[in-house]
Amino acid sequence: MDVVKALGRDLCNGLENVPVFIESNVNREAYPEFQYSPENVRGPGCEIDPSEVILPGCVCRVHSCLTETCSCMQAYGQTYNIHGQLHDQKNTENGYSRPLFECNVLCGCSEACFNRVVQRGLGLKLCVYPTQHRGWGVRALEAIPCRAFVCEYAGEVIGFEEARRRQLAQGPEDNNYIIAVREYAGQNRVTDTFVDPTMVGNVGRFLNHSCQPNLFMVPVRVHSPVPRLALFTVRDIAPDEELTFDYSGGFSNTLSVERLVQDHPGTDASRTDTLQRKPCHCGAQNCVRFLPLDISVLN
Template sequence: MVEVKASDRDLCNGLENVPVFIEGNVNKDNYPAFQYSSENVQGPGCDIDPNEVILPGCLCRVHSCLTESCSCVQTYRQTYDSHGRLQDHRSMGNSYCRPLFECNILCGCSEACFNRVVQRGLGLKLCVYPTQYRGWGVRALEPISCGTFVCEYAGEVIGFEEARHRQLAQGPQDNNYIIAVREYAGQRLVTETFVDPAVVGNVGRFLNHSCQPNLFMVPVRVHSPVPRLALFAARDIGPQEELTFDYSGGFTNTLSVERLVQGDPGTEASGTDKLQRKPCHCGAENCVRFLPLDISVLN
C-alpha cells in the first residue's frame, strides 16, 4: 500500500479553481512528465500570444449583456443560457457548430455577465485515473448537465510546420496529442489552430477518444483570435462516468480531420514509416476500430 499525501492528490498543483484529483494510491510522480498549464501557451510557429488581449470589447454598460444587443454575442449568435450552458446543444446533431465569442476584459459588462463561462476556468470535480487498455482517463466526480462547460483542451499552440515536424518525429508507440481545428466560412478555410498538450497541458490531455463520446468541442475566443478548445457535455453525465470526446471532431464540433478506418493496426499511414494506425479500444457499438489520425499535416 502506497501512502499518498493530500498535496499529492492535486494533479494541477493549485493552478485550477478546484483540484484535479488523482484516483486511489497513484502518486502524481507516476504520471507522464509534463508541465501543467490551465490555459494555452505560445509555442513554435504561433505568431500570436494566446493570452494577449487583442479582440475588442462590447459597449454594454450593464451587469450582464443582452443577447440581442451585445456585439460579442451577435458575432455568431451562439452563446449560453442563464445557467451557463451552451444553447442549442441538443439540436446540433452531427453538423458543424459555430465558434463562440465571450465577453472579455475590455467589455463594459461585469465579471458576472452570462457570456463569461470558459474564461472562468475549471469548476467541476474531475479525477484522472489509470484505465485498463487506454492508458490514463478522466472521470467526472459529480453529475454534469448537458451543455455544461467541462474543461479546455489546453497546451502549446503551434504552427503547421511544427505540427508536421512533431508528428513525423513520433514513433509507433508514441501518443499523438496534437489536435487540429480548422474553421471555415462556406468552403473557404479561414483559420487553423494546432494545440499540443504533450509537454505543456492541462487535464484535457488525459481525455480518451470514443466513437460515441459524451463531450464535444467548440472553439471559444475570449481575449485573443486564438481559440480556446472548450469541451462541453453532449448529454447528461453521471458521477464516475468516463469523459471522452471524438478526436476526429465527429460529434458536433469544428474539427476537420481525416479518420483512418481501414487496414490492420500497424499499417503505415500516409506513406511514412514513423506514424502507424492505432487500434481503438473505446468499446462503443459504433466503434470504427482505429483512432482518428490527421494526415493532412504530412502531405
C-alpha cells in the same frame, strides 16, 4: 468514505479553481512529466500570442449582458443560455455556423456575465486515473448537465510546420496529443489551429477517445482570435462516469469545426502501415477499431 478523501494529490497544483485529483493508488513514477497550464501558451510557429488581448469589448455597464443590446452578442450571436450552457447554434451565415465568442476583459459587463464561461476555467471536480487498456483517463466526480462546459483542451499552440515536425518525430510507442482544428469561414477561407499538450497542457490531455463520446469540442474565442478548444457535454453525465470525446471531431460537431484529427484521403497504405495506427478500445457498439489519425501534416 468521502470520495475526495480517497483521492491523491492535486494534478494542477492550485492553478485551477478546483483541484484536479489523481487516484491515490497511482505510482508517481508512472505519471507522465509535463508542465500544467490551465490555458493555451504560445509555441513555435504560432503567429499570435493566445494570451494577448486583441478582440474589442462591449460597453454594457451591467451585471450580465442583454442579448438585445450587447455588441458582442449582436455581432456574433448568443453563445450560452442564462444558465451558462452552450446555446443551440442554428444561426448561420452563407451556409457556415457562426464563430463562437464570449465577452472579454475589455467588456464593461461583470465577470459574472452569462456570456463568460470558458474564460472562468475549470469549475467541476475531475479525477485522472489509469484505465485498463487505454492509458490514462478522466472521470467526473459529480453530476454534469447536458451542454455544460467541462474543460479546455489546452496546450502549446503551434504552427503547421512545427506540428508536422513533431508528428514525424514520434515513435510507434509515443502518444499523439496534437489536435488539428480546421474552421471554415466562407469564401474559401480556412483557419487551422494546432494544439499540442504533450509538454505543456491541462487535464484535457488525459481525455480518452470514444466512438460514442459524452463530450464534444467547440472552438470558442475570448480575448484573442486564437480559439480555445472547449469541451461540452453531449448529455447529462453521472458521477464517476468517464469523460471522452471523438478525436476525429465527427460526433455532434456541427458548429464551426469540420474535423479535429482525420485520415487524409490521399494517404497510401504504406504510409498508414508505417505510422502503425493504434487500435481503439472504447468498447462502443459503433467502434471503428482504430484511433483517428491526422496524416495531412505529413504530406
